[in-house]
Amino acid sequence: AAGVIQSPRHLIKEKRETATLKCYPIPRHDTVYWYQQGPGQDPQFLISFYEKMQSDKGSIPDRFSAQQFSDYHSELNMSSLELGDSALYFCASSRKSPSEQYFGPGTRLTVT
């Protein structure tokens, strides 16, 4: 069965640089979510899109933005990167309910 695809899997950036993370949800899933997970932490909700429209927003810094495109893939854009942005970034998708989400393998971002 198709799963959520994320790219890249690993990314190393320097402070003040920009990063773009991509997510391809499971086909026919109508909602995409982005989460940030620091070491030993629980996943923190960043933002979600339902049918290509932003549907909810969590603790996402103003330096970050996201969008969902006509083919349903989503991108998380991160600018002016800081050391504290180093984390695992997960994309998840669901169909009709936020309670049952399917997560991608994550992108490990390291900011040096």
Next chain:
Amino acid sequence: GQSLEQPSEVTAVEGAIVQINCTYQTSGFYGLSWYQQHDGGAPTFLSYNALDGLEETGRFSSFLSRSDSYGYLLLQELQMKDSASYFCAVSYNTDKLIFGTGTRLQVFP
């Protein structure tokens, strides 16, 4: 406020039964979900309770009591591969999941 509390760590031996509790303080609550996450891996959906009672899925069962703002995940016939972190999570009438602090389960032979 929105907070979910879980024990930080639980240990057990292979073949045993373990229960991971989750208490939540929230309103506008839709239901309680459980996710498993191995080190370095992605969270994997295990179960969801919208109504009070027990939901059984193979070796795993999940329970919810709305009146007590409490739920638990029950893992039976533990296997070494069950060693992972387990998160409870609540969903609302919005597109968001709030995760608990996570419980690290270590299964010993």
